[in-house]
Structure formats: C-alpha cells, structure tokens
Amino acid sequence: MPKLEPMQQPPSRSGRRARVMRVSTSLAEINVVPLVDVMLVLLVIFMVAAPMMTTGLNVQLPKSTQSKPIGEPVTVVVPFSFRTDHTVRIGNDAIKLQFLDERVRQALSGQLTQNVVVAGDGRTTLQDLFLIADQLQKGGVKAIAIQAQPGVVGR
Numbered sequence: 001m002p003k004l005e006p007m008q009q010p011p012s013r014s015g016r017r018a019r020v021m022r023v024s025t026s027l028a029e030i031n032v033v034p035l036v037d038v039m040l041v042l043l044v045i046f047m048v049a050a051p052m053m054t055t056g057l058n059v060q061l062p063k064s065t066q067s068k069p070i071g072e073p074v075t076v077v078v079p080f081s082f083r084t085d086h087t088v089r090i091g092n093d094a095i096k097l098q099f100l101d102e103r104v105r106q107a108l109s110g111q112l113t114q115n116v117v118v119a120g121d122g123r124t125t126l127q128d129l130f131l132i133a134d135q136l137q138k139g140g141v142k143a144i145a146i147q148a149q150p151g152v153v154g155r
Helices: 033-049 097-107 126-138
Strands: 003-008 019-024 074-078 087-090 093-096 115-120 143-146
Touching (some): 097 126, 115 126, 126 143
Antiparallel strands (some): 074 087, 087 093
16 A cells, blocks of 8 residues: 655745655565566466367277268258158158158168257148157157258248
C-alpha cells in the first residue's frame, strides 16, 4: 500500500508555504504485471506446441484374409406411399413393415456396428417414423439416424 508523506513546497506568490502530501511506494510490494506477461507467453507456447506432440506411432497393421471391411450403414428408405402400403426399401428390396425387423437383422449380420440410417420423405409423419423405429429396435438396431438434405428450411 502506498505511503503518504508530507512534502515541503517552495513559497508561492502569496508568500505562504503550503504543505502537500507526497506519495511514495514501498520496495516490499511485488509487481505482478511482468509475472502475468510471462505466464501468458508460456501459455501460448504450450497451446501451440501441444498439438505437435500428439503424433502417433508408425505401425504396420497385420494382414488377414478373414477380416471384413467396414461397410456403409444400412439405409432404410421411407417413401411417401408408406402411409397407404406400409412398405419401406432397403437397397433395391421392398419390404413390408411387419417383416422389417427380420430383414434388418439379416442386413446387420455382417456389419460391425448395429446402426441404421432412415431416409424418409419430407411428408412422412412422426407416427410413421415411430412405427419404423419400433420395428428397427426389434431387429436389434442400437442407434437410428435420420437423414436430411441440407438446404434452407421453410421452402
């Protein structure tokens, strides 16, 4: 904390001497501004250097004739006509809703992940999507994603 000490001033025009308080600082105080500057520079250095330190090891993976490549996810296409005929498509196959669980189980038998993408018509109702989701879950699907087309909403 700064100390206030009285200081003598030269006489003014009126001839009176006025006393003015002078501020002096103690040498025991620590100036933290340089410390903060150094810490910020070190922080920036570590932030820049950290991504460079996460290099992986060069590994040559073993080869196997029995391994299966990771395929594309199974996509269930729901046309607008689903409301009337309760038929969906997996690839080129038209499948009735009542057989969807068994057909999805067959399609996922060779997959590493048990996930399905549902690509439905924009006019498909939420109730229809829940009917399909129930059948997919009966077929052992772990996660269901809904495919959307990027663009402006509300057209």
